[in-house]
Amino acid sequence: MTGPSLMDSLFQRTLEDLIKGLRLHLVHESTFISKSLDEIRREVRSPDLDTKAAAVQKVTYLRSLHGVDDSFAAFPAVELAASPRFRHKQIAYLAASVSFHSATAVLLLLTNQLRKDLNSSNEFEVSLALQCLSVVCNLDLARDLTPEIFTLLSSSKQLIRKKAIATILRVFGEYPDAVRVCFKRLVENVESSDPQTVSAVVSVFCELASREPNSYLPLAPEFYRVLVDSRNNWVLIKVLKIFANLAPLEPRLAKRIIEPIGEHMRRTGAKSLMFECIRTIVTSLSDYDSAVRLAVAKVQEFLVDDDPNLKYLGLQALSIVVPKHSWAVVENKEFVIKSLSDTDPNIKLEALRLVMAMVSEDDLSEICRVLLNYALKSDPEFCNEILGSVLATCSRNVYEIIIDFDWYVSVLGEMTRIPHCQKGEEIESQLIDIGMRVKDVRPELVHVGRDLLIDPALLGNPFLHRVLSAAAWVSGEYVKFSKNPIELMEALLQPRTGLLPSSIRAVYIQSAFKVLTFCLHSYLFAKEAVASSSSCAYDLESGASDSIPEKGCPEGSNLATSEALASSEQNEDFNRSFLCQSVEDNCTENDGDTLVAPGPSSSSASLNKLQFTRGSIINLLDLIKTALGPLAGSHEVEVQERAWNVLGLIKLVEQEIQDTPMQNEGKFVMEELKASEIMKLMHDAFFGELGPVSKSAQERVPIPDGLMLKENLNDLETVCGDVQLPSTCSFSLGKPHFEESSGSLFDFQKKEELEPSSESTSMLAEHRKRHGLYYLPSEIKETTSSDYPPANESKLAISVSVSDDVDYLVKLTEQSLVPKKKSNQTKPRPIVVKLDERDGVRIAANKPESKNDLISGAVREVLLGNEGIPTSSQGKHFDKLSSKTRGKEKIAIVQPLGSTGLLANAGNSELANSSPRRSKHVSHGKEKKPRSPRNNAEGCEERSYRDKKKGDHRHVKNKARQSADGGVNVVAQTPVIPDFLL
């Protein structure tokens, strides 16, 4: 036995050999590693500890730097940790801390060894064990070793004490119940005389407080003392962080700490401390003007510094302060703009954010111009950063800050032409979105769309294809605003569209279809009008087509004038255009589009001769046929089908159009009838407008009596998730249908999805009967969602389908109480159709934070004698706790466990608010103190069981406990709270 192991140890490669070997085998590194691993595998099984140690060390090296799998060495490492020699221990614990994680199986075996080392008299062994524990800690280890760490927290050796303190953070994280045992000692360490210990404790509290600050408010006096007394920058930074978390919760606390913070700022030369002071002020104390001014002054010093780090941080500090104090940025505007051209991308980015944060309605166009200029000059990446942030800012809150949409649409067009632009998708959706929401901008939109479409250069850039598809859609949908539909058609059918992906080609063809329909429609009806008016067959014509009789008096007069003009052949063109206008008015009326600004549409019609002569129409048809003919055999289904649609339509009308001139006028009307009827149908189909529907319209339907929604809650939840998540847009953007059919279809589907299990078909019928209410009729679609019937609260809660958790309901009500946007803009701003968009928020708002709650709950319990927190092992620990904490006076404040959001705030404001009620409360608590302790304690315990199930109690209880031997060991902390806070 000794033989081979001796040989091993004599000829074993040491770590150094391994590293040298690695450096030699640069090319075949992986083969060398695997060879060494084989060796190591053999060596770790050696009974000789030195050999084993060397092997473990080698594998640790490989693991940490080359990421090899070293699970085979886990057990040998544990073995090695048991070695009495320090060197072996060192290696073993290093290996453990590098490669073990909380799920490693052998951790169980390590527990005993850790316990032994934690109790060792050699402080270095203890510290090794602590370091290891701080890395590998898991629930079991934390639970088993809590008593040991508790002892170490008051160790006389500074080294160990501070390490134990640091380790406790991990232990708390894994095992919140440890808080009950260790918290008191941890707090005592704040008053330690050793600066390192204080530093460690403060670090721990800094971490804890950043997760859940509420629980640590009572410790504020201690931290305050540290803040005032300490001269150690490390500690001060951490303490400032704690206060940054605490100050927002307690206004009086903020008032108190401003003075010392300002003091530090004036005194210190350390930039890190200075920055922390600034950050504390801008994040948490931004209500105090003098402090903010001081901070901003210091930020200015940072900004002009040469060090890019300070510049960066200065910009960052500004971006924190900007929401509340925009003057701070305005003062530094020049510098910020200059930073946009800094060499450092981070600084540029930060400056960009800042610029975007300070835009307002007034300077938006100016800033956008500056930014677009920068975008033109800068590198592609930053250029897209700029574009992205401009897009995001402008579209924020349904284009809140934009007044001049014509300008914005043209900016969108401009962006597209910036060579590096890759934001096609975003621009696409905004173009369409604006088209749907803002009526007044459509003429400009069509104009921009046309400019984009006819620019052949854009077709080559794949990033812009999406924009083009939007442009095509817009110009198809709103072709009636176009100055020259034929040109549009040519653009849509230009040969280079072959470069587009098929999905976008399909949009192009569809748009061409719409444009064609429009052209034919206006051509035919113009002719008809001419024909009818010239033959004085007004009533006959009105019988022929439904649209004409809807003409009002003005059209009548139009017709009269046209009649006069129609007699002369030379004036035919002009006449046509005139009539087109009337037809246009007509169709807009059909759309219920009473709001269309008459200016642009009529001018577009009359200024540019919309001349659909027979020749031009036939040319148009020929053009389409040549362009789409080849596509009818396309392999892409979408393209092929749409191409066939268009060609089919052409076939239908072609014959008659070509024939018409041969007919005499009287016959002409009759012959045209078929084609015009078709055209009318098509036209109505395409240009009838769909009213937008709120995503949450469904939810607003009140529940009919007798419908048991609660029965199938679980099903409903999954289904609702499906329905709400994927629907990103509340409009149907695809192929327009007839309004009615699409409406009811859409609605029907939605209904079906929502309540697949509702067996009562009568429900469905009733709903369908009713749904018309919740679809905005097109006449009033400009009004915002606040016109809906008031949301039914319980309906909301149920349809979102969580249990009847009170917290949740409270949250919901809070949301529904969020101040609504005023529906009627007073500004001369085009109306933007807005729908209810809070659905996303509603889903996101529902996230539990279990772990932090556990910790903070436990902390509160220890700190405040709180008993309302139901945890698994509470009963057991409660006894322990009560025996340990006896003899301390406390003011107990109960806060519910499940209170993450509103409730926490409510509870907290009870604790923190400066309302008279609060002070009364405290004094009340004081009065209560001398009550009989034992009864009280028993009461507490009883209550803890009783309250376990109740998550919704919101009341605040003040409770004072005092044991029989109370008053001997009164901790300074608790009595201070009221004094300090008041």
Next chain:
Amino acid sequence: IHFVLLISRQGKVRLTKWYSPYSQKERTKVIRELSGLILTRGPKLCNFVEWSGLKVVYKRYASLYFCMCINQDDNELEVLEIIHHFVEILDRYFGSVCELDLIFNFHKAYYILDELLIAGELQESSKKTVARLIAAQDSLVEAAKEQASSISNMIAQATK
């Protein structure tokens, strides 16, 4: 601090220390991403990089980049100080430290880092103390080594 990385200019990893749980796959990904991000940055730029919701503070010493990853709301300048602190201690310990020292004494570097940081928190701000502690541990190790070598000598002699 979530983790500490030492990366050489060539992108070779010289030391890693993880204070937050990362699986091996994540670790390699992090290292790859960060070295791509940091090594490409010019010398005159600021020392902070925003990276997937966290911040990485790095500083270059000779051919080594010292990187530490922190939360958004942590103090960058403080971490920069910590890095500098670490480097100074290494320097003091090795006597003008160079990359090779760290390559061949990676465990020592770990021990020093462990004294400086625990659970991702700074715990010892005095260079002297760290040096003293490390020296004490070294002497313990040396004593053990001597003992070991004497034993193996004895065995070697006995088996001769």
